[in-house]
Amino acid sequence: MxxxxxxxxxxxxxxxxxxxxxxxxxxxxxxxxxxxxxxxxxxxxxxxxxxxxxxxxxxxxxxxxxxxxxxxxxxxxxxxxxxxxxxxxxxxxxxxxxxxxxxxxWADLLKPVLIEKNDRFDLYQFVRPGKASLSYGLVCGKEFFVCDPARTSEFYLDFAKDHHLELTKIFETHLQADYISGNRGIANAVKADIVAHEDDFSMAVFDYTTVKDGDVISCSNDGVLVKAIHTPGHTPGSMSYLIDDKFLIAGDAVFIKSIGRPDLGGKVDEWSGFLFETIRKVILKMDDNLSVLPGHYMDWSEMTPEGQFIASLGVIIKNNSEIYNCDNLGEFTDFIKANMRKQPDVYAEIRKINAGLIEPSEDEQKTMDIGKNECAAST
Amino acid sequence: MGDEIKTVKSLDLTGLACPMPIVKVSKAIREVNQGEVLEALTSDSGALADFPAWARTSGNEILKTEAEGENTRFFIKKN
The missing domain is CATH 3.40.250.10 (Rhodanese-like domain)
Structure with a gap:
């Protein structure tokens, strides 16, 4: 043997x-x-x-x-x-x-997990266990939207091919610092639109379509609706995307455990203020029954028996009460500062790659892209 | 030059992938005498971390590491 x-x-x-x-x-x-x-x-x-x-x-x-x-x-x-x-x-x-x-x-593996399948659309979560990251796919008719794709753009292109779909739009919840985005790899291969907020992407040197709070995008003609909601904090241009008024793709704004850290841009006081406002004025006013689909998970206990990372907003608010109950900005900022770890040095470089400012070789990118994310405040 | 290292054997391991550079170095160092130095040139990107770790495990000593373009040259003293 x-x-x-x-x-x-x-x-x-x-x-x-x-x-x-x-x-x-x-x-x-x-x-x-x-x-x-x-x-x-x-x-x-x-x-x-x-x-x-x-x-x-x-x-x-x-x-x-x-x-x-x-x-x-x-x-x-x-x-x-x-x-x-x-x-x-x-x-x-x-x-x-x-x-x-x-x-x-293993670091690059993406595993499709079905979140919702009905007569109008299919929603997939693509789990990347090596990074503890989650990207998403929305299928409506023959149209395929992707959100926050990982560096390995071939995966999404192959998924479209295997399911006979046309990949037309790539939504970014924010400019990622912890992993290299596959958005341009996809856009160059199939002429899909990159959709992103200019507060994060204004320095980007590639073409993208700007999105702002309140925009509504239909997947397929008269198909399922994607509503864009501005949820700044983790970054100034952070967007959440609400699918069919039910599934909230929250990027690094809301996690099942913890919340997206607002200090990665080096402006912890200002961005903590954005996050505080987002929590008070946007997230706490949303329907508790929304199903939150986060950009990362912290540990395995968040996983359902079906292998999904999903939770209702009400449960998340209840389980992270020290974040959501805090109604004083000073205390909130102190709490955030007390729960931060050093960010990996490579994050500054990854941001530049994701804005198209530098383009290291494939091998270098692969090496930079290895490792678990550090995007959450530790609570 | 006072700091030039005198070597008794030179291995060209370029083009070899893991684990072969370590397998060859391990075999070669068994064939030299204690205190003697061998040099090994490798193109394997994993070697930079693996050679020092192997040396600690095997009780030998890396005297010097030189970058030569894409390659790395190690000077290893048998202890």
């Missing part, structure tokens, strides 16, 4: 949908492992044992891997996982897989 290839999709199924007992063996060096590693709700055990330990101390290293369990190996590219996999199968392990394409394929 030899070690076999497995895909990032199969890894998702193992750690998101199944309570299968397996050991994830990460053979990258400790430093890379600490920076970013595979996480998931049903992942019981991860062992970080670098491949060069197998090179130097083969027998001792084999002894550190528990026998009788499924082993799924991850490395940077693929070769080292195969190397270790072959050593283990040679030593009598019989269910050993190595990840095709390495950790990067």
């Amino acid at each position: 030899e070690a076999f290839l497995y895909t990032a999709e199969e890894l998702y199924d193992l750690i998101f949908m199944d309570s299968a007992d397996f050991l994830l063996l990460d053979v990258r060096n400790n430093e890379e492992f600490e920076k970013f590693n595979v996480e998931g709700p049903y992942l019981k055990e991860t062992l970080n044992l670098p491949y060069f330990e197998f090179v130097e101390f083969e027998e001792e290293s084999i002894k550190k891997v528990p026998k009788g369990r499924k082993i799924r190996i991850v490395c940077a590219k693929e070769g080292s996982a195969k190397y270790v996999g072959d050593i283990l199968t040679g030593a009598g392990f019989d269910d050993v897989g190595y990840l095709a394409g390495g950790i990067g394929t």
Whole structure:
């Protein structure tokens, strides 16, 4: 028996949908492992044992891997996982897989999860477990709208092709700092419109259609309506998009746990004020029954048994009472400042990429785009 | 030059992907004497982090790391 290839999709199924007992063996060096590693709700055990330990101390290293369990190996590219996999199968392990394409394929994986299907439209959440990010797809007739696409634009283009859809609009809730947007990759391939607020995108060097509070966009002629709502705070140009008066794609304005941090632009006092106003004047006045679809999740407890990240606005307001009950701007700003972590250095560069100001190589972008987001205030 | 490092062996590992650069270096360092230095040139982007981590694991010492265009040259002393 030899070690076999497995895909990032199969890894998702193992750690998101199944309570299968397996050991994830990460053979990258400790430093890379600490920076970013595979996480998931049903992942019981991860062992970080670098491949060069197998090179130097083969027998001792084999002894550190528990026998009788499924082993799924991850490395940077693929070769080292195969190397270790072959050593283990040679030593009598019989269910050993190595990840095709390495950790990067996991970092980029997008998994479509159906949120709503009715006779008028389908709404998808595209879960990116490597980033804890969520993008969205709205299908009405033959038309396909995408919101907050990840860097891997081919995924959305393939989805459109596979479902025989025309991808016509790309909505941005805001100028992202934590991941590279796939908006231009899509727009260049299929001539779709990028829709975004100018308070975030005024410095962008590519064409986009400006959107403002109160705009209503129809998906398909006379189809389902998308209502644009200005919800500044995380950024000045943050938009939320209300689908069919029921589903609120909230970007980084409202999360199921916590709220989008208003300090990433370096103007924490001013942007905290925007956020405070947005909460008091917009969010708290919305219908509690709206289903919120956030731009990120904080942890697995937010996931429904169907694998969705969705919650009613009323439940969110109740569960984050220290944020939503605060009616004093000074106290609110103090609370925000007390709950901030340092933002990753790479965020400044990612903002520039997302505005089209710089364009590093594919490989560099892939590396910059790896890692979990840091967009929420920690509460 | 006082700071020039005298090496007993030179490995060209360019074009090799992980794990082969480490596998080859590990084998080569077993063949030199304690205190001797070997140099290895690699094009593998993972090597910058993996070589020092491997050296710590195997008890050897990276004396110097030089960038040569896209490649990296390591000077490794056997301890």
